[in-house]
Amino acid sequence: MVLKGLPAPLLASTGIDALTHAVEAYTCTAASPITDALAIKAISLIGKSLKIAVQEHTDDAVCDMMSASVIAGMAFGNSNVAAVHCMAEALGGFYDIPHGVANAMLLPVVSRYNVPGATKKYAEVAQALGVDITGLTEEEAAYKGIDYIETLCEELNIPKFSSVEKVNPKDFDFLAEAAEFKGPTKVNPVPVDKAKYIELFEEAYGIK
Template sequence: MKTVEFNLPTKIEAGNGVFTETGAYLQGAVKGKRIFIVTDPGIEQVGFVAKLEQILKIEGYVTKVFNQVKPNPKDADCIVGGKAALDFRADAILAIGGGSVIDSAKAIAIIKSHGGGPQDYAGRDNVPDGVAPLIVIPTTAGTGAEVTRSSVITDTDRKIKFTIKAVQIAPVLAIVDPELTYKLPPHLTASTGMDALVHAIEAYTCKLSNPIADGLALQAMKHIYPYLRRAVKNGEDQEARYNMMIGSTIAGMAFSHADVASVHCMAEAIGGLYDTPHGVANSMFLPYIVGYNAEVEIEKHATIARTIGIAKESDPDQAAANLLVNEMKQLAEDISIPSFASLSEVKEEDFDYLAESAYNNGSTPSNAREINKKNYLQLFQKAYLDN
């Protein structure tokens, strides 16, 4: 019997149109009026940042925008952002964007409060108290970072990713508005949506799963899977967008209280080396890890198949698990996830390094099935040759 701790320090405001109430929500979440906004050029270009500044100005807030976040957030950019937030004398950090923006904002909040660089706080529980409060407005239905206490940053010198895990960087407030995803292009809807599905599947199947996280993970799957193809096909399908956004947030709660596993280990390996967007990388490897794990962890994979409605209760576990493996590959194809081999930067001579990097990832021990460097190498080769 497992002892379970579940701590969600984030207040969630979720629903269509809640973005317009951001100023009012901040009143009870932070002290002070100086808000340092972290975003990226794309989010700024679509007008979300200007609208946000107008909303906050009405409530008397003073803002400064930092828009230097890149995909797979970089350590150097976080240091620049942390110093800028300190110079601005920010009372709070507000992230508006996808997972890269949110992870950057978490690192910026630490650096603003305690100095140094992101690597100084890598690992679990290495962040001192007194971090600047963080408010998060996600613009993709993918990472669930609005409710997690982790930040994944790229070490640009070593070309690897590292993770900061600490409850101190959990956002104090998440404003989850599906309407912000309506204009997200199909390829980003696809990759971020698969990312959310990965979070739910790995939270449920990993060795650190627990009854509370399991319930959240299964519920997240019910929101994500039936609506992912619809959201990709029609970005303004309100029902699909609502369910994807809510499902992504629930999946974030699930994996942050369990763990991710080998899909993320492989994805972060190629993200560190090739700078591959995280959602795309996760999407590429999900079918292969599901297939690898389902060979031994049959019951849980069969439960997933029944939960998302592709297997019947009467189907034997093995048959249900097989259906899941096939459907994960079909789903990726249907929503035009690019293949691993299609990445122009991929070189077979890198596979040994990638396998080593994946194996050394802190989430490797959490994978449902024991996995070693040789297994990772075989999976990279399989993903490459299958396409």
């Protein structure tokens, strides 16, 4: 199996990249019932198996992640990604941060910003991840799911944005400009522009 020999840190960050593909495909304005079906299946497989794949490397879990990655690719290939990828691509290109790591650094902050534009969808993401949302409102469930993703990234030992030494917050201005220029900006569930991208970079970096 191709993924069986993948070192844990790569399995972790590429797994979060697959999760980001699925979450953005599911919540962006380009989503359709067909891409929703694909995205939610990928999210449930990732919720069930990413941590086990990284920490225990069982055949079943690694196989689930292989499937989830392909299914998430089919989802965003027919829907789109959104602001997390616009920012992650700008970051990765400038600082040479691995793509999945950059996504993990941004996914919780951007998702919280996006909840008002896709509350029900984010609540469904939480449920698909296996988060207990019993008795919660849609909004509470949405934010609980995002908290779960943030904790998952920590448990998988993915580096935090603020720990990347070469990052200089003065760069956020042109990184935001690069992010705004990318196509998926237009399908983010909540409108986003250069000024908002700067704020999101600052928040993800922990200075706001």
